[in-house]
Amino acid sequence: MGYRSEVILAIDAVLVPQFMATLAKSPEARSFCFSHSDEVIKDYCEPGGLLFRWDDVKWYDTFEEVNAIMDFIGWAEAERVDYQGSKADGDNFFRFVRLGESYDDIDIQGYAFDIHPTRSIEY
Secondary structure: OOOOEEEEEEEOOOOHHHHHHHHHHOHHHHHHHHOOOOEEEEOOOOOOOEEEEEEEEOOOOOOHHHHHHHHHHHHHHHOEEEEOOEEEEHHHHEEEEEEEOOOOOEEEEOOOOOOOOOOOOOO
């Protein structure tokens, strides 16, 4: 069983080379993204962009694959990257949203893309 989350990670083409370098260092993360995600959208919103979606996933930071992805996110938040001839904050080039099972368990990082959590009642 375990605690489950719904997770989306969208990455602008500007950060994809660094993300791929992260995946090259972690075969578990590479497999988790490209073989065990519920959806992969290549060229998301623009050529070279990526979106990964996981439904009902155990998103524990003790798992190497999750830790590698979160390390990439930490890097992006702290880094200034080359963009159109100048430096820009890395957190403008990705969006991470995680919805946990608990109603108030929501993590949002990065500012790129129009991806927002919603909660609803269904019957």
